[in-house]
Ligand SMILES: Nc1ncnc2c1ncn2[C@@H]1O[C@H](COP(=O)(O)OP(=O)(O)OP(=O)(O)O)[C@@H](O)[C@H]1O
């Protein structure tokens with residue numbers, strides 16, 4: 001059985017001994033067993049992870065087991081339940097089965113009985129899964145990462161994809177803002193139309209209108225043909241306004257007008273055209289501060305900042321470094337048709353301590369450079385750029401407390417003067433009484 005075929009099981013019992021018995025009994029097999037010792041805890045687990053099967057005791061501390069069975073049946077109709085009870089009455093058994101449980105097992109549990117019941121249900125679940133349409137792998141839109149920071153970003157992408165509101169993505173350079181914008185577009189119902197990236201720094205002021213809204217032939221000197229603007233190209237789709245913080249006030253004004261009127265004037269034409277484009281903007285700048293200083297239009301800011309997504313810098317999510325670097329190494333190694341090297345523990349530590357001013361882009365570039373410059377199976381500290389190697393010197397590893405250093409120094413001085421405290425105190429620059437006290441504390445400490 002492959003990992004994704006395994007079943008997640010939750011055992012709910014007020015008695016720790018029973019939970020341990022269940023875990024021990026099911027430890028073999030492809031089963032992931034979570035435990036909860038109260039109904040409240042079980043509810044939390046059910047809500048946050050996909051459980052397939054619950055082993056539920058009829059007597060849990062905070063809620064009646066049969067009521068809890070009913071709750072599961074109502075809230076999670078795909079979950080199968082096995083109930084357990086110490087000396088169950090016939091009435092209990094009847095109610096459990098009527099309530100939708102597969103069966104009711106008497107405690108102490110007999111391992112073979114429990115296993116048989118679980119296996120029967122696992123068979124039922126496998127059949128049910130086979131009937132389901134092939135579910136796609138968990139969607140992460142090419143966004144690699146396991147940190148809470150990236151999970152939060154993914155959650156916000158999901159939400160943004162279901163609505164049509166404008167989005168403002170902010171975060172340092174190289175954190176993945178464009179990747180986030182693309183993910184939103186391709187997850188939204190605009191996916192069939194175009195995603196059009198526009199770099200706001202790259203539009204010359206004189207060409208803004210023509211670039212955004214297009215022009216007709218002969219609209220101005222040099223307009224030999226008519227040309228579509230970004231807003232026409234992205235009609236029905238998404239415009240990605242990159243580096244919006246660098247947009248000139250002129251450009252800001254033009255953008256605001258389209259956002260307000262949802263229509264464009266094609267340069268040189270007297271027609272007004274309706275457009276339906278969603279705006280996703282991104283910046284590494286502090287827009288609210290720019291608004292304060294009058295460098296960014298407040299009305300435009302509020303039009304853009306309907307959904308706000310912050311992509312945290314890599315140094316704030318060091319858990320993502322290993323999955324990311326493995327992903328990039330693997331990708332480049334495949335391109336270069338060589339095996340993917342691994343990092344030595346020491347080298348990995350260096351990567352995790354490094355501040356990554358260039359964020360994921362810097363990590364991506366490093367991965368490529370490492371593959372070009374090394375040919376072994378292992379990447380060691382010595383293969384890393386100087387700036388990353390030096391980190392170890394500032395690492396806290398092996399650094400001692402002041403008290404430890406002081407104690408060692410006092411003992412060294414004392415040894416040098418054959419235990420002569422007057423002499424030692426003089427060298428140490430303290431009086432004899434202070435030295436005596438320090439020594440007393442030292443010897444009593446161990
Ligand atoms: N979580 C991630 N998983 C995989 N690749 C990533 C991730 N984040 C960023 N990248 C990659 O890192 C590079 C930089 O990302 P991107 O261009 O989206 O950053 P950015 O925030 O737009 O940067 P800038 O502000 O400099 O434009 C891209 O090649 C992108 O594919």
Ligand SMILES: [Mg+2]
Pocket residue numbers: 177178242
């Ligand atoms: Mg970018």
